Amino acid sequence: MTEVIARGEAWQTYAACAGVDTEKFFARQHAMAKEICGGCSVRAECLYDALEADAPNGIWGGLTREERLTLPVLPRHRTAALNVLRQLAPAASPVPEAEAPAPKPARRKPKAAQAEATTGTAAAAPQVAAAPKAEPTATPREDVAELLRAGHTQRAIMKQLKVAHRVIAATREAYGIPYRKGPGFRYSPEQRAENERRTIALLKSDATIQQIIDEVGITPPTIIAIRRKAGLPKPSRHGGTPARSKADALTEHTEAYGDGHLRWTGPTAGRMPQLHAESTRFNARSVLFEQHHGRPAVGYVLSGCGEQACVAGGHLTDEVLRAADPKEEPPVTVQALKNLLDEIDEQGGPEAARHNRLHLPDEGTHQPMSTAPTRPVADLEVQPGVGVSVKFASAEPEPIPVGQLLKWGDDHPDPEVQDQAARARVALAGLRKRHAADQELAAITDEAAELEQRLAALRARQDELAPAKPKKTRKPPEYRAADIRAWARAQGIDCPAKGRVPRSVVDDWRAATAPASTDA
Known part of the structure; x- marks a missing residue:
């Protein structure tokens, strides 16, 4: 089959399903389709193109959608990937070179076109222009097996031991070492359901995202998708105990003093005491007022006991309490300030x-x-x-x-x-x-007006002192176009009736009408 691919021929020509009804490969019963694929000589090529196009359904290379998801991560190079697939899903004997038909030119189609194809064989696969070299049989190695068991990547093993990828693939198959889980690993439906169940249980136990990653081994986007699907709240970023309540925060940041007063010792923003509790920020005066009076405060909450720093709930007033119990009119100075x-x-x-x-x-x-x-x-x-x-x-x-x-x-x-x-x-x-700006603007306006008046006076004086310009006199024309056109018609000379008279016609007219010179 490598000779066939090397000549640029499409592998669909040698597919066992060529000419077979494609509905068999998309039906619920897969026995007949898998039987056809079992004896196909291009089974690995069909399976590789289905994985590249991410075929959503159907039997490709003898595997269903669920079975294709359980395959390990394939190498990036097509030839190496086909070698792995031939080991995982062996095909029938390749087509002899003598039976191969005449070569046909094949164009490389994009992956989008491959994904849209729904034929029973597969979409037109990308073709390899040059024939790959014949790969010798690789020998498994014990040192490669040790690194594979330790979790090293294929690229790291190739760089460290200076071996080819086929040696690593042969070692993995000989020692039965599974492929390493990582980006692109395809979970089976059962594994996905198990990961989802464990993730939901950890989310309900208030585990952090990093803890879920370490425990289940899935990525943050997958955790977010599972959390949204289950309708669970966001997990804590830093873990630990849940956010403290308002009562705990008030106990920590208040202290009693004097005759029933309460002083705030926590953070402030300006003159407002800041209460950080339940993952939110509150006004401490409003919280204490609501706890004491049993209702939310209306308007500004102020201390009514004469102690500005007091935040005791019984000493706080809002607009409703102040309107119900107005104080005596302040002295005249306060009235002036209000005016x-x-x-x-x-x-x-x-x-x-x-x-x-x-x-x-x-x-x-x-x-x-x-x-x-x-x-x-x-x-x-x-x-x-x-x-x-x-x-x-x-x-x-x-x-x-x-x-x-x-x-x-x-x-x-x-x-x-x-x-x-x-x-x-x-x-x-x-x-x-604003007053300073208005004063400065008025001064600038007055100065600009004075400068404009001065400039107008200077320009007037400049016009008086400048010498008078001589008037331009228009030079009378040397000839009239109508006379030249009349002379040209009389002489049979071609001259346009409108527009500019040609220079040659003018020169002929001047030569004909010039006065004859007389010798003395």
Whole structure:
């Protein structure tokens, strides 16, 4: 058969199934098809092409789809792969060279075309152009067998012992050493079911992916496919104990102090205590509030006991509790701060301040800020014969500088006042930046206008001082095209009725109409 392949002939010509109904090779009963393949002389070639094309069904080379999946990994070279297949599935005697028909030219078809073919023999196989050299019979070797048993790859053995691949194949067959499992190893349906069962059991026991790989011997994509098919959650990357609960995290990062207060000792983000539990991040104040009051918090959760660092659930308040139990109106300075915040909120709030979209006059940190009246101020007045009487002043309170007001808000024990002071400081910073930008833009605009006026004056003076340009006078034409065309028609000379008059016609006209020179 090697002589036939060497001449470039298609092996399908010598297939035992040539001319047989292909439905027998795709039927449920495989006995007749396998009997035909058992006496085929090109059984290895048919099986190799089926493996290359990954044929989904049918009998190829005498093997079913399930039986083909159990075959070991084949060498990359076609000749070496065919040698292995001939040892695993021996074929009948090859076709004698004398009986071989005349050679036929065969083209190499791509693997996609081979996969689409559904004939009983197989798709047109790739042909080998040059005839391979006759391979001598290989002798098994004990040192090769030792390395095979130790799990060395064929490439490593060939490099270490300087032997050919056929020696390794002969040694493997002689000593009965199975092929090494690795990438491309084909599991049987029973092995796949067993691997799936063991993987699901390990996933349910919270085993890591690496532990499953070491235990079962399958790849991570296979583990993921099995996990998704079974509807199981993702396994832990690092293994170990499951994530701790909120109660355990709170116990670890809180400590009691003072009269019923609770201090947070864990990580923080800004002013918010961070609670890491159950593989998620929470706001510790919101968690403690919900545990104490039995409901989720609404809005910001603040400490209502005067201790800013206190996170005790009974001392925390949300917007619902603060609205149900309003505090007494703060002093006039707080009202002034609220007036400023209201004016900022009307124009977009802190977001507008950060993007310089506020249009408020910049009065500086030392400019007084007017405050709204809160309550009349009582003055004491002594009247003769009457005693002391109380007189309420109707005038507004004395304005307070903005810088002093912001400092008072930063030092206030109420977190809400501190938050308002912070918002006002951000708004004022954006306001100052916008004011400086507007001032600089106005100066640039004024300077540009002055420069344009100066440039216009310079250009006008330049036009006055520049000498007058002489007017261009158009030179009268030497001839009229109509006269030349009329002369040409009279003389029988070919001249176009439109367009430019040819130069030769003009020269003839000038020579004919030039005045004759007279000798003195």
